[in-house]
Amino acid sequence: MLTKITDTIYKQVVPLPNNPLREINAYLIVGEKNLLIDTGFNRPECEAALQSAFDELGIEDTDLFITHLHSDHCGLVPKFATKNSTIYASETDGELINFEVGNLYWRILDDLFIKYGFPKADFGRNTDIHPGRKYCHESRVDFTYVEEGDVLEYGGYKLKAILAPGHTPGLMCLYDEEKKVLFCGDLILGTITPNICIEIGVENPLQDYLDSLKKIDKLDVDLLLTAHGTPVPDMHARIAELQKHHEDRLAEVVTILGDSWKTAYTVAADMTWEIDCKNWDEFPGPQKWFATGEAISHLQYLFHSGKVLREEQDGIYYYKVK
Numbered sequence: 001m002l003t004k005i006t007d008t009i010y011k012q013v014v015p016l017p018n019n020p021l022r023e024i025n026a027y028l029i030v031g032e033k034n035l036l037i038d039t040g041f042n043r044p045e046c047e048a049a050l051q052s053a054f055d056e057l058g059i060e061d062t063d064l065f066i067t068h069l070h071s072d073h074c075g076l077v078p079k080f081a082t083k084n085s086t087i088y089a090s091e092t093d094g095e096l097i098n099f100e101v102g103n104l105y106w107r108i109l110d111d112l113f114i115k116y117g118f119p120k121a122d123f124g125r126n127t128d129i130h131p132g133r134k135y136c137h138e139s140r141v142d143f144t145y146v147e148e149g150d151v152l153e154y155g156g157y158k159l160k161a162i163l164a165p166g167h168t169p170g171l172m173c174l175y176d177e178e179k180k181v182l183f184c185g186d187l188i189l190g191t192i193t194p195n196i197c198i199e200i201g202v203e204n205p206l207q208d209y210l211d212s213l214k215k216i217d218k219l220d221v222d223l224l225l226t227a228h229g230t231p232v233p234d235m236h237a238r239i240a241e242l243q244k245h246h247e248d249r250l251a252e253v254v255t256i257l258g259d260s261w262k263t264a265y266t267v268a269a270d271m272t273w274e275i276d277c278k279n280w281d282e283f284p285g286p287q288k289w290f291a292t293g294e295a296i297s298h299l300q301y302l303f304h305s306g307k308v309l310r311e312e313q314d315g316i317y318y319y320k321v322k
């Protein structure tokens with residue numbers, strides 16, 4: 001469904017079938033040049049929804065801005081970019097988006113999760129069923145990299161690029177200071193808390209994320225345009241909720257950990273999750289993966305703030321409270 005948000009900004013809700021996120025909000029800014037912000041997975045249902053927005057608006061050519069590397073945001077870039085399109089992303093996530101094409105990225109990610117205790121037989125070495133991989137773009141993208149402070153002008157908006165890592169290492173927001181409009185990707189979501197997960201080359205993603213929330217909290221925002229879920233009426237109130245959520249999560253992880261050595265995978269099994277499964281064994285593989293990623297980011301935060309010890313045994317990390 002296409003919704004008009006302002007004179008030149010439209011939102012297209014793109015379905016993500018069989019995915020707990022349900023849908024993604026793709027934004028189109030129309031004008032002399034058009035800009036598409038995020039795309040949906042590389043699957044026919046997403047392509048059809050996005051195409052219907054293009055048809056309704058009579059758009060054939062558009063530039064693209066990709067907020068971050070996840071496939072539900074960039075999966076359709078090669079299908080919607082034409083030879084006239086400029087495709088923007090941060091360098092960090094843009095490089096990773098191109099690295100996602102092929103096997104190596106996914107094998108390195110497998111190894112990373114195995115290092116944090118994910119059993120090889122469970123899902124490790126089998127990221128083929130990871131939705132991010134299954135619905136990934138098929139070819140490399142020729143990006144124009146955007147740096148902090150760069151300004152993109154579309155549809156009467158002057159959109160300043162603001163780097164806000166944490167959800168991914170190079171997540172980039174767009175902010176119009178005068179009109180007080182912020183496109184925030186998955187940095188802030190209304191209905192769910194953004195997944196904070198480990199990524200290749202990242203040590204302490206939760207610290208990065210909390211720093212980004214603080215940075216964005218300083219902005220004056222009247223219209224927050226999130227990549228999933230319903231509108232967020234008060235950005236600052238939602239940021240406070242997200243900060244509280246992670247404080248509570250950190251306390252929960254400390255309690256679960258106690259003074260015995262545990263892996264992130266073991267900790268994840270004992271954390272509370274809003275999922276329709278009776279127990280951890282019932283979790284589908286990809287959900288175990290995301291849950292473990294969440295446990296890793298909280299354990300790494302506690303390790304780096306000196307509250308938790310970490311030891312490596314046979315190539316696997318174990319944690320316990322100091």
Ligand SMILES: [Zn+2]
Pocket residue numbers: 068070167186
């Ligand atoms: Zn994401």
